[in-house]
Amino acid sequence: MHELSICRSIADIVTKHADGRHVATVHIRxxxxxxxxxxxxxxxxxxxxxDTPLAGTELQVESIPGALRCATCHTTQTLDAPVLICNSCSGRDVEIISGEEFLITTLDLAEA
Structure with a gap:
């Protein structure tokens, strides 16, 4: 369950940037x-x-689908499964263009 260590990292970052203000929502991708x-x-x-100052803070998760671009036929496709093969030409020379994101995008904070 690596999600627990990820939450610890998110909490550390949020606490640092909130600078003592109440955090209502943390938005992540x-x-x-x-x-x-x-x-x-x-x-x-x-x-x-x-039992921390972040108690009651909502974590809002935006899920970004995986997508790739084929270097052979230049097709861009969204992935239904983690199979890195072009659906158009069956090429294996592909580049992942989305789906690897992990980003805290915004914090909804109380006024100082």
Whole structure:
């Protein structure tokens, strides 16, 4: 369950940037190729922060689908499964163009 250590890292970053202000919501983007289970992440977030200044803070997860571009036929496709083969030409010379994101995008903070 690496989601717990991820939550610890998120909490450290959020606490640093909140600078003592109340945090209502943490918005994050997670690519589907990151092998992070959103429901487990949300559970770990609420469990880990239950007795901290971040208690009650909502973790809002935006899931980013995986996508690739084929170097052979230049087709761009969204991935339904983690198979890195072009659907158009069966080429294997592909580049992942989305789905590996992991980013805290914004914090909803109380006024200072």
């Amino acid at each position: 997670i690519g589907q190729l990151r092998q992070i289970v959103p429901d487990t992440l949300l559970y770990c977030w609420s469990m880990m922060n239950s």
